[in-house]
Amino acid sequence: MRLPLLRDSLRIFIRQPGFAAVVVLTLALGIGANTAVFSLVYGILLRPFPYREADRLVRIQSVDITKGVVRQ
Numbered sequence: 001m002r003l004p005l006l007r008d009s010l011r012i013f014i015r016q017p018g019f020a021a022v023v024v025l026t027l028a029l030g031i032g033a034n035t036a037v038f039s040l041v042y043g044i045l046l047r048p049f050p051y052r053e054a055d056r057l058v059r060i061q062s063v064d065i066t067k068g069v070v071r072q
Contacts, residue, residue, distance in 0.1 A: 013020040048054060
């Protein structure tokens with residue numbers, strides 16, 4: 001069932017190498033962009049902190065309202 005479709009697709013790619021190049025380039029750019037975005041999201045949002053018991057980390061900050069000063 002799929003063999004004739006595959007044969008026709010291959011025939012079109014052989015007859016029109018420019019079209020085949022555009023198809024391959026489009027797929028390569030899409031896969032590359034997807035990989036880059038996923039790597040960025042993983043590195044920034046999904047990767048756990050490199051500390052033991054990272055869920056126990058806290059941030060202490062004081063604000064002086066009269067002077068508008070933030071101390072960390």
